[in-house]
Amino acid sequence: xxxxxxxxxxxxxxxxxxxxxxxxxxxxxxxxxxxxxxxxxxxxxxxxxxxxxxxxxxxxxxxxxxxxxxxxxxxxxxxxxxxxxxxxxxxxxxxxxxxxxxxxxxxxxxxxxxxxxxxxxxxxxxxxxxxxxxxxxxxxxxxxxxxxxxxxxxxxxxxxxxxxxxxxxxxxxxxxxxxxxxxxxxxxxxxxxxxxxxxxxxxxxxxxxxxxxxxxxxxxxxxxxxxxxxxxxxxxxxxxxxxxxxxxxxxxxxxxxxxxxxxxxxxxxxxxxxxxxxxxxxxxxxxxxxxxxxxxxxxxxxxxxxxxxxxxxxxxxxxxxxxxxxxxxxxxxxxxxxxxxxxxxxxxxxxxxxxxxxxxxxxxxxxxxxxxxxxxxxxxxxxxxxxxxxxxxxxxxxxxxxxxxxxxxxxxxxxxxxxxxxxxxxxxxxxxxxxxxxxxxxxxxxxxxxxxxxxxxxxxxxxxxxxxxxxxxxxxxxxxxxxxxxxxxxxxxxxxxxxxxxxxxxxxxxxxxxxxxxxxxxx
Amino acid sequence: xxxxxxxxxxxxxxxxxxxxxxxxxxxxxxxxxxxxxxxxxxxxxxxxxxxxxxxxxxxxxxxxxxxxxxxxxxxxxxxxxxxxxxxxxxxxxxxxxxxxxxxxxxxxxxxxxxxxxxxxxxxxxxxxxxxxxxxxxxxxxxxxxxxxxxxxxxxxxxxxxxxxxxxxxxxxxxxxxxxxxxxxxxxxxxxxxxxxxxxxxxxxxxxxxxxxxxxxxxxxxxxxxxxxxxxxxxxxxxxxxxxxxxxxxxxxxxxxxxxxxxxxxxxxxxxxxxxxxxxxxxxxxxxxxxxxxxxxxxxxxxxxxxxxxxxxxxxxxxxxxxxxxxxxxxxxxxxxxxxxxxxxxxxxxxxxxxxxxxxxxxxxxxxxxxxxxxxxxxxxxxxxxxxxxxxxxxxxxxxxxxxxxxxxxxxxxxxxxxxxxxxxxxxxxxxxxxxxxxxxxxxxx
Numbered sequence: 001x002x003x004x005x006x007x008x009x010x011x012x013x014x015x016x017x018x019x020x021x022x023x024x025x026x027x028x029x030x031x032x033x034x035x036x037x038x039x040x041x042x043x044x045x046x047x048x049x050x051x052x053x054x055x056x057x058x059x060x061x062x063x064x065x066x067x068x069x070x071x072x073x074x075x076x077x078x079x080x081x082x083x084x085x086x087x088x089x090x091x092x093x094x095x096x097x098x099x100x101x102x103x104x105x106x107x108x109x110x111x112x113x114x115x116x117x118x119x120x121x122x123x124x125x126x127x128x129x130x131x132x133x134x135x136x137x138x139x140x141x142x143x144x145x146x147x148x149x150x151x152x153x154x155x156x157x158x159x160x161x162x163x164x165x166x167x168x169x170x171x172x173x174x175x176x177x178x179x180x181x182x183x184x185x186x187x188x189x190x191x192x193x194x195x196x197x198x199x200x201x202x203x204x205x206x207x208x209x210x211x212x213x214x215x216x217x218x219x220x221x222x223x224x225x226x227x228x229x230x231x232x233x234x235x236x237x238x239x240x241x242x243x244x245x246x247x248x249x250x251x252x253x254x255x256x257x258x259x260x261x262x263x264x265x266x267x268x269x270x271x272x273x274x275x276x277x278x279x280x281x282x283x284x285x286x287x288x289x290x291x292x293x294x295x296x297x298x299x300x301x302x303x304x305x306x307x308x309x310x311x312x313x314x315x316x317x318x319x320x321x322x323x324x325x326x327x328x329x330x331x332x333x334x335x336x337x338x339x340x341x342x343x344x345x346x347x348x349x350x351x352x353x354x355x356x357x358x359x360x361x362x363x364x365x366x367x368x369x370x371x372x373x374x375x376x377x378x379x380x381x382x383x384x385x386x387x388x389x390x391x392x393x394x395x396x397x398x399x400x401x402x403x404x405x406x407x408x409x410x411x412x413x414x415x416x417x418x419x420x421x422x423x424x425x426x427x428x429x430x431x432x433x434x435x436x437x438x439x440x441x442x443x444x445x446x447x448x449x450x451x452x453x454x455x456x457x458x459x460x461x462x463x464x465x466x467x468x469x470x471x472x473x474x475x476x477x478x479x480x481x482x483x484x485x486x487x488x489x490x491x492x493x494x495x496x497x498x499x500x501x502x503x504x505x506x507x508x509x510x511x512x513x514x515x516x517x518x519x520x521x522x523x
Numbered sequence: 524x525x526x527x528x529x530x531x532x533x534x535x536x537x538x539x540x541x542x543x544x545x546x547x548x549x550x551x552x553x554x555x556x557x558x559x560x561x562x563x564x565x566x567x568x569x570x571x572x573x574x575x576x577x578x579x580x581x582x583x584x585x586x587x588x589x590x591x592x593x594x595x596x597x598x599x600x601x602x603x604x605x606x607x608x609x610x611x612x613x614x615x616x617x618x619x620x621x622x623x624x625x626x627x628x629x630x631x632x633x634x635x636x637x638x639x640x641x642x643x644x645x646x647x648x649x650x651x652x653x654x655x656x657x658x659x660x661x662x663x664x665x666x667x668x669x670x671x672x673x674x675x676x677x678x679x680x681x682x683x684x685x686x687x688x689x690x691x692x693x694x695x696x697x698x699x700x701x702x703x704x705x706x707x708x709x710x711x712x713x714x715x716x717x718x719x720x721x722x723x724x725x726x727x728x729x730x731x732x733x734x735x736x737x738x739x740x741x742x743x744x745x746x747x748x749x750x751x752x753x754x755x756x757x758x759x760x761x762x763x764x765x766x767x768x769x770x771x772x773x774x775x776x777x778x779x780x781x782x783x784x785x786x787x788x789x790x791x792x793x794x795x796x797x798x799x800x801x802x803x804x805x806x807x808x809x810x811x812x813x814x815x816x817x818x819x820x821x822x823x824x825x826x827x828x829x830x831x832x833x834x835x836x837x838x839x840x841x842x843x844x845x846x847x848x849x850x851x852x853x854x855x856x857x858x859x860x861x862x863x864x865x866x867x868x869x870x871x872x873x874x875x876x877x878x879x880x881x882x883x884x885x886x887x888x889x890x891x892x893x894x895x896x897x898x899x900x901x902x903x904x905x906x907x908x909x910x911x912x913x914x915x916x917x918x919x920x921x922x923x924x925x926x927x928x929x930x931x932x933x934x935x936x937x938x939x940x941x942x943x944x945x946x947x948x949x950x951x952x953x954x955x956x957x958x959x960x961x962x963x964x965x966x967x968x
Contacts, residue, residue: 020529023527024525024527027527028525031525044525044526045525046525046526046527046528047526047527047528048527048528048529049527049529049530049531050530050531051531053536054530054531054533054537056538057537057538060538060541061538061541069540069541069544070541071541071544071545071547071548071549071582072545072584073541074538074540074541074542074543074544074545074546075545075582077538077542077545078542078545101526105530108531165547169544169548173584176584176586177584177585177586178586179586180586180587181587330601330602331601331602332601332602333600333601333602333603334604335602338602341599341601407601407602408601408602408604409599409601409603410599410600410603410606411597411598411599411600412597412598412599412600412612413595413597414592414595414596414597414598415595416593416594416595419614420611420612420613421611421612421613421614422609422610422611422612423606423607423609423610423612424597424608425608426606426607426608427603430608431608435599438598438599439599441597442599449588450587450588450589452587469587471594473594473595473596474593474594474595475590475594475595475596476589476590476593477587477588478588478590479590480585481583481585481586481587481588482587482588484583484585485585485586485587488585
């Protein structure tokens with residue numbers, strides 16, 4: 001302790017205000033710890049200082065520095081503006097963009113402690129996660145995103161000039177409604193090319209030649225007059241059609257972009273833009289908790305290291321701890337402030353816990369995590385986890401009984417057949433695994449978001465489009481919203497659309513909604 | 524490895540485009556909200572922009588989402604205090620605080636109302652949409668006001684000081700290219716070649732060139748002569764090239780207006796009636812402000828005598844006495860003559876009264892208006908304020924007040940004069956709109 005107070009000259013800063021020199025010096029000190037102690041692997045950093053007003057601007061366009069114009073962003077802006085001015089809601093201290101170089105926005109109002117925290121959190125924590133997590137590697141192109149957004153913005157502005165606000169707004173509204181259904185959840189095999197097709201065809205013929213057996217001819221053939229035959233043919237046609245359109249297709253926007261009969265080329269391009277942006281954000285949705293946990297762990301480690309080295313004062317440390325504890329605060333379920341699990345809190349708790357398991361395991365940890373308990377390589381273990389998991393699988397793998405106990409988690413069964421809720425499991429030996437599985441499912445985007453697919457198109461008839469919602473456990477769609485969204489699909493498709501809810505287990509159609517465009521009604 | 528960029532100087536308001544699109548989208552709802560605010564609020568702070576509440580529903584951004592409840596589901600909550608496995612809990616009613624499993628979308632699912640603040644300009648735009656001032660410019664003003672110069676294209680003649688260099692040089696260049704005037708560089712090149720050949724000749728022992736060089740020299744000399752001839756014949760700038768900036772004198776419309784507020788303050792006008800009158804005056808004032816840079820207001824109150832007063836006295840002090848409207852008109856006439864010559868001012872007047880008048884005064888008022896005031900005014904509005912209860916009686920009895928009776932014929936043949944009745948605060952704005960609606964002339968007849 002005494003050594004710290006002695007060496008006041010080593011301090012990076014002494015007052016709350018910052019200027020560019022202290023900011024640079026602070027950054028260098030943080031970078032030193034991040035790269036040499038934690039050995040993080042990051043994109044080059046670009047820190048941009050902005051005003052609160054600019055922060056509000058950035059907020060409303062989903063945090064991107066460049067974005068095309070749309071009224072929904074204006075709505076968000078207007079709302080955030082009111083909330084901020086009335087003091088209901090503070091602004092984020094920082095925004096970070098998954099790009100190369102990694103851009104972090106910091107607000108000028110922040111104190112220097114806050115700037116240090118933000119740099120450690122965003123410029124190193126998030127940055128490392130963006131660069132190393134498999135989902136981001138697989139789905140997003142950090143090098144190209146800013147250029148792409150620039151393109152999107154000017155393209156849409158051009159369309160507005162040429163075709164009018166209303167026409168563009170119509171397409172964007174519809175596309176935004178389908179944004180969640182505009183992502184590929186699984187990468188598809190590459191499109192086969194003609195040569196490969198032909199080769200496969202030859203191989204198939206060859207196989208038939210080789211395995212030809214005259215005996216088969218002597219088997220009784222089905223009577224061509226049978227009713228079954230018609231049924232069979234019909235089924236064949238359906239199969240053919242589905243193959244032709246690549247159905248079933250989970251990416252509704254992709255399907256409409258490629259197949260909607262009435263869209264103009266520019267309208268398809270706009271759908272593509274929205275789809276690409278949706279895809280860009282898809283990994284962030286799946287790793288929200290881990291990403292924040294990673295960043296919180298990193299800033300906590302860095303700030304403590306700065307303090308241990310005597311680079312920041314005790315006062316600064318107190319200020320940091322104040323911010324930090326507010327960020328990782330988890331309200332309890334019966335608290336007014338409760339609105340679900342705080343990803344910062346859960347993420348940070350889990351990261352700290354993994355660290356603890358690595359360096360100071362208990363008997364229980366040895367039983368639950370034989371692979372990592374006591375391996376004394378906390379940062380390496382964490383980096384491994386950050387690279388290869390998403391929220392759902394991370395919880396399933398790493399949520400320890402201790403965290404469940406600390407946060408006093410319990411699991412509720414909510415069955416429509418029962419008049420009561422039932423406590424299905426709590427944080428005890430019987431319950432750990434159940435709680436963990438349930439919490440993991442809550443973070444699974446494929447469970448959280450409805451399972452929607454394009455299943456059929458009546459291409460030779462009235463061009464009716466069939467969309468199927470597979471209902472799991474009787475959880476239905478929000479009706480009025482689904483109907484409006486269906487309307488948007490109808491606008492893009494240009495012909496009738498049917499939305500069928502199909503039970504996952506029995507496969508039977510539970511209910512059906514139809515949409516017919518206005519200009520087709522009565523035909 | 525670090526770049527720090529100071530973006531604070533970057534233009535803000537990147538969301539302006541988004542905000543405008545949002546306003547466009549929400550226009551119908553915003554308009555409704557604005558009108559209802561007008562009804563319920565004091566006029567004085569109208570222009571400061573306003574907190575508008577519009578129903579969120581019409582601005583919904585739908586999507587496919589799971590319902591918040593129903594079906595079979597399970598979820599985990601933090602902060603267990605007393606539950607053990609197997610406990611039963613009553614299903615919470617309303618509000619799905621328990622359903623951590625299906626997070627509402629971040630766009631404020633279930634948000635019924637949506638609040639935001641309009642800027643002053645946005646507010647006034649919506650407020651006065653479709654309204655316009657009658658007879659915005661006085662015909663007489665057009666001859667007498669100041670003029671300003673405005674560009675009016677180009678002409679072939681003018682003073683040298685107005686020469687448009689760009690246009691002139693463009694024409695000259697086109698002509699020179701068209702007539703193949705040799706460029707100075709080409710001439711210089713020819714001369715250089717010739718002098719090179721001549722230098723070559725001097726170096727040779729016999730001082731003569733070879734046959735081929737001799738021929739080239741001859742052709743070059745011929746070319747040079749031709750080029751020089753053309754250069755002389757085709758001038759660099761010809762009078763037909765010249766163009767001059769042209770200016771036009773445009774009359775600058777008068778941008779100042781004066782607004783006369785005339786009000787009866789006799790005992791029969793209650794506070795509430797005065798409040799209504801005030802609202803109307805404020806609206807008119809706001810409206811004029813949008814059209815004219817400079818608006819002056821003259822307050823004239825009257826009982827049996829009239830006087831010009833300040834705003835405070837006008838609205839808030841009481842007087843007793845009879846009612847002679849013509850005194851106010853006389854006063855207005857006097858002020859007009861004294862301070863507001865018609866060639867410099869746009870004149871608007873609004874008169875508020877409960878309709879009482881001294882019985883012999885009607886003819887005098889009509890004469891004053893018809894002969895002295897209306898020809899000078901752009902617009903003269905008469906607002907008759909009646910008590911709500913009285914209005915009912917009048918409606919039944921088809922009664923007309925003394926002032927209304929004398930004004931009504933005037934309004935029939937004078938488009939600059941209008942009269943309306945107001946009984947409650949909610950009437951003010953509709954009446955105002957009616958008076959100033961864009962197609963007032965067609966609609967009124």
